[in-house]
Amino acid sequence: MELAIDTSSNTTSIALxxxxxxxxxLTWQTSRNHTVELLPNLICLLQQFGVELGxxxxxxxxxxxxxxxxxxxxxxxxxxxAFALNIPLVGIDTSExxxxxxxxxxxxxRPIYKAGRxxxxxxxYRQIGDEWQHLEEPNLSTLTDLWPRIKEKTLxxxxxxxxxxxxxxxxxxxxxxxxxxxxxCRSTALAVLGWRKLTRGxxxxxxxxxxxxxxxxxxxxxxxxxxxxxxxxxxxxxxxGNSQTRC
Numbered sequence: 001m002e003l004a005i006d007t008s009s010n011t012t013s014i015a016l017x018x019x020x021x022x023x024x025x026l027t028w029q030t031s032r033n034h035t036v037e038l039l040p041n042l043i044c045l046l047q048q049f050g051v052e053l054g055x056x057x058x059x060x061x062x063x064x065x066x067x068x069x070x071x072x073x074x075x076x077x078x079x080x081x082a083f084a085l086n087i088p089l090v091g092i093d094t095s096e097x098x099x100x101x102x103x104x105x106x107x108x109x110r111p112i113y114k115a116g117r118x119x120x121x122x123x124x125y126r127q128i129g130d131e132w133q134h135l136e137e138p139n140l141s142t143l144t145d146l147w148p149r150i151k152e153k154t155l156x157x158x159x160x161x162x163x164x165x166x167x168x169x170x171x172x173x174x175x176x177x178x179x180x181x182x183x184x185c186r187s188t189a190l191a192v193l194g195w196r197k198l199t200r201g202x203x204x205x206x207x208x209x210x211x212x213x214x215x216x217x218x219x220x221x222x223x224x225x226x227x228x229x230x231x232x233x234x235x236x237x238x239x240x241g242n243s244q245t246r247c
Contacts, residue, residue, distance in 0.1 A: 001051065002058040002198075003042075003081070004190040007034045007074030008066030008094040009113075009159060014042055015187035016051060020195025022188050024049045034073040056085060060194030062186060063091035064212030065113065065121040065138050071211035079206040088203040090194040093212060095123040095138050098158050100189040102179065103127035108135065110150075111158040112168075118142055120164075121214055132196075140214045143167060150175055 001023070004015040012034060015025035026045045030037050046053055061078035064071045075091070082089035099109035106127060113121040120143060124136035141149075143164070156168055157179040165178050197203070 001055055002060055002191060002194060003056045004060040004187040004194060005038070005042075005074050005078050006062040006094070006097065006186045006190055007038060007070040007077075008062045008064060008186070009070060010067070011159070011186075012037070012041075012070070013187040014038075014045055015191050016045065016049065017191035017195065020192045022191060025187055027187075032067070032069055034067075034070045038073055038077055053081075054085065056081070056087060058082075058088045058090065058194070058198055059085075060090045060092060060190050062094040062097055062190055063209065064094055065115070065214045066094050066211075068211075068213065071213070075209065075211045079209060083206040088198060089206050089209060090197050090202065091204045091209050091212075092190050092193045092197075093123065093138055094186065095121070095158070096125060096134070097186040097189040097193060099123070099125040100132070100193060101186075102155055102157055103132065105155055107177070108152060108154045110154050110156050112156055112160045112164070113158050114161055114164065115140055115214065120146070122146065138212060138214060143171075147171060153177065155179065 002017045002020070004017060006013045010030050010032070011027065012030050013025060013027040016023045024045060026041055028037070028041065059078045059082045061074055062071075063075055078089060095111040095113075098111040102109050103125075104127070109125045110122055115121045119140045121138060122136075122141055123134075123138040126133045126135055150172055153175050154172075155177045156165075160168075160178065165180065168176050168178055
């Protein structure tokens with residue numbers, strides 16, 4: 001049995017599968033509370049279906065792109081479980097799992113996520129016959145830069161804001177098919193894609209697997225409040241027989 005974990009966004013899901021076939025899943029909405037919600041919900045799912053964590057034979061995790069905090073929690077949890085249980089670990093791109101739900105259409109599939117700074121995270125996939133193709137790896141782009149890359153009728157999916165949906169449809173017209181629904185459980189697609197990698201003998205190292213961040217986290221260095229080239233002087237005074245130091 002495999003455990004799939006997706007904490008890429010506020011739509012969080014976990015799933016239990018057997019040979020890539022879904023057995024049970026749990027999806028919930030969170031607000032940056034992945035840290036405190038993931039493990040209790042995992043325990044709840046296991047208990048509900050009478051499954052022991054020790055019976056897991058592989059861990060599959062969405063590695064991004066997505067929420068910085070969500071990915072950190074999901075990938076760290078997956079790595080810890082895989083290491084503790086000594087079982088295989090597989091990381092899958094979130095955009096690939098999002099697109100896979102629409103593989104049956106045979107169309108080019110372009111997942112879209114708002115990435116801030118007027119940019120979107122995107123990628124491109126397509127199912128041709130029995131072959132699942134990676135046509136474009138996850139990357140950052142603006143919608144303006146994206147338009148020339150749309151060469152044929154394409155299905156857009158993912159967590160696309162309504163304003164962005166309208167802009168895609170207005171600009172591309174009949175070349176764009178926009179999914180107005182968010183995949184309710186990306187972990188289901190994760191289970192299938194992860195199982196495929198496992199059967200090919202592919203796995204990730206729990207020590208080296210990292211979240212896929214298309215942009216480094218925004219970290220501000222603490223400001224040094226002292227003036228440039230400030231020197232610290234000390235003087236000693238005696239008051240009531242005690243030596244005091246002033247800076």
